Amino acid sequence: MAQGRVVYRRLFYAAAAPVLLMAQDLFLNGSTLWGVHPLLPPLAVATVAVWQRRQESLCASAAFGLLCDLWMPGLIPCYFFLSFTLTAFFIGALAPRRTAPGLFRVTLWGAAALAINSLPAVLIFACRDRGTVPAALVLAGKELILSVPLTAPVYVLLLPIRRRFDRGMSLSGVSHEATSA
Amino acid sequence: MKRFLTRGGVIFLCVSTAAAVLLCVAAATDSGTDPVHSAFGGITAPLRAGSAAAGRWVESIAARFAAVEELQARNEALEQKVAELEEALRQAQTDSEENRRLRELLGLRRRRRDFSLEAAFVTARSGSNWASALTLDKGTACGVAIGNCVMDSRGALAGVVTEAGETWCTVTTVLDPSSELGAKVFRTGETGIASGNLRLMTENRLSLHFLEGGALKSGDLVITSGLGGYYPAGLLIGSVEELRTDDGGVEQYAVLIPRADIDGETELFIITAFSVEK
Known part of the structure; x- marks a missing residue:
């Protein structure tokens, strides 16, 4: 029973991934403010990383990063794979696991995910030309400010999956049904 | 952790890492578009084209309800502009006739420029804020190749094709930080990058560097120089907005306003072949 929930949860998260990418493509890539458009994928990575077990969120982030690298290539071929895996690793290591985080904490971790996602780009531009570092930091800041408010719709989209398939499971991944059985 | 190791989690992670490394190696060793990208682009191209067509349909409906007064004012301004252009055309015809007579006198051959164009719709815009790129719905099946210039309906340069699949291509726009083109100031003939x-x-x-002198004015048109023969000459890149000095205070450069509307264009034209006779 618990195994079935895990499988369905993963399937639904996998189905949510292209929905997010389509929303990014259709609505956000053309909506710019201060010359920058908001980014959804790092927020989804942060949400899943905060809710799920470390190992599972690492795998999900790696797969989602690969999909993003194919759908919307970044500065280098495996940009999103690297940044999302790094994000899941840090959030898995630092986020407290005792309580189920609500929207506020997910938003904070979403901001951290955006900062981590921008870090490789800042480093790449710094290596090419040190003079671009201030401009790169400003761009990263604009991206963070514009994207953080979108944590709410991502949270709303993924919350039903968590409620439906994580019911009865603790954050350590142990099913209460399994332990009671 | 033990369950993660025994339940195939590490296998999944290894497969993902291997796929990512494969992507990197393919991109590094192949000067063109790697097979994985090409295959994925070919699969998603119809989806992108469909969603872009739906978006254009919705936009066309919304545009019909735009303010009537604004349209009337624009119409009046355009009519005035047409009148001015007709006057300029008459003058240009006179100048062209004089040019022809002078060329005959001097024995010069007529310079001619021919383009082979492929019309394409924009199906996706860059997902990253760190680059400026567009995805179009034409690819190698229509003669598109890496290095082809892309222009809008007014002949302004939008960018250069940097990736090409069978039914899609990626255009790095002139605004992208990696974009570099040989340019010439139309009025002074000064060349730069x-x-x-x-x-x-x-x-x-975007910026214009390596200027030999400082005689630029705001509004000066900048075109492609065509030096080296990689890109056709005479494509309009933009106009000079202002002159600035770099952070070191040594080099002066010009800030250009691109003539092509990178964010607004839905249809572009790929120059698949060109010839220039002098």
Whole structure:
């Protein structure tokens, strides 16, 4: 029973991934403010990383990063794979696991995910030309400010999956049904 | 952790890492588009084209309800502009006739420029804020190749094809920080390099470097120089907005307003072949 929930949860998260990418493509890539458009994928990575077990969120982030690298290539071929895996690793290591985080904490971790996602780009531009570092930091800041408010719709989209398939499971991944059985 | 190791989690992670490394190696060793990207692009191209067509349909409906007064004012301004252009055309015809007579006198051959164009719709815009790129719905099946210039309906340069699949291609726009083109100031003939800049990209601008003199004026038109024969000459890149000095205070460069509307264009034209006779 618990195994079935895990499988369905993963399937639904996998189905949510292209929905997010389509929303990014259709609505956000053309909506710019201060010359920058908001980014959804790092927020989804942060949400899943905060809710799920470390190992599972690492795998999900790696797969989602690969999909993003194919759908919307970044500065280098495996940009999103690297940044999302790094994000899941840090959030898995630092986020407290005792309580189920609500929207506020997910938003904070979403901001951290955006900062981590921008870090490789800042480093790449710094290596090419040190003079671009201030401009790169400003761009990263604009991206963070514009994207953080979108944590709410991502949270709303993924919350039903968590409620439906994580019911009865603790954050350590142990099913209460399994332990009671 | 033990369950993760025994339940195939590490296998999944290894497969993902191997796929990512494969992507990197393919991109590094192949000067063109790697097979994985090409295959994925070919699969998603119809989806992108469909969603872009739906978006254009919705936009066309919304545009019909736009303010009537604004349209009337624009119409009046355009009519005036047409009248001015007709006058300029008459003058240009006179100048052209004089040019022809002078060329005959001097024995010069007529310079001619021919383009082979492929019309394409924009199906996706860059997902990253760190680059400026467009995805179009035409690819190698229509004769598109890496290095082809892309222009809008007014002949302004939008960018250069940097990736090409069978039914799609990626265009790096003139605003992208990696973009560099040989350029020439139309009025003075001064040559330079028109290049993207990270700071200017967010302002929808690009820069013109290596200027020999400082005789530029605001509004000066900048075109492609065509030196080297890689890109056709005479494509309009943009106009000079202002002159600035770099952070070191040594080099002066010009800030250009691109003539092509990178964010607004839905249809572009790929120059699949060109010839210039002098």
